[in-house]
Amino acid sequence: KAGVTQTPRYLIKTRGQQVTLSCSPISGHRSVSWYQQTPGQGLQFLFEYFSETQRNKGNFPGRFSGRQFSNSRSEMNVSTLELGDSALYLCASSTGQAGANEQYFGPGTRLTVT
């Protein structure tokens, strides 16, 4: 079974631009979560989508948004990029059901904002 895939793997943008990152979950998984990883703040939860609905949300400004499609693929968008948005963005997929609910992570998209 294929793992979680994320595209693109690397991205360079300038301040003020917007960016869209994509995540394809493991086949059969209906939940996709997004995390931001930076040296200063560590791993922080952005949001989680389950069956095309946002189910959980972290403490990020409204510039960060996401969506999920009917095939469970998810995208996240960051508008009006700031230097501080430079980070590794990780997505994780799971069945989304109650229980141990193991989350499997993709390799991440490294975003650099200049």
Place this chain on the structure above:
Amino acid sequence: GEDVEQSLFLSVREGDSSVINCTYTDSSSTYLYWYKQEPGAGLQLLTYIFSNMDMKQDQRLTVLLNKKDKHLSLRIADTQTGDSAIYFCAESPKTDKLIFGTGTRLQVFP
């Protein structure tokens, strides 16, 4: 509040045991997790423990949970150079929302 703490570094000799510690704050977390991150890679789920368990063993990995003190530990037996990585503990106060610790960088030397 949500705050998971870990020590930043651990250095061990190859063949010894490693113990990585973690304290968490949310007693409502039903499951607690350990993830491993190698350089340039995403996170790999190593193991997890249900909150009503004290211990879970999985090959070279042993997880101990002290729910009263909100303390979690991961013991790696016979540590190898391939175990060198950053290890994160995580609590899950809500389904599919993980709160990660700061990560412990494990260095294994020959």
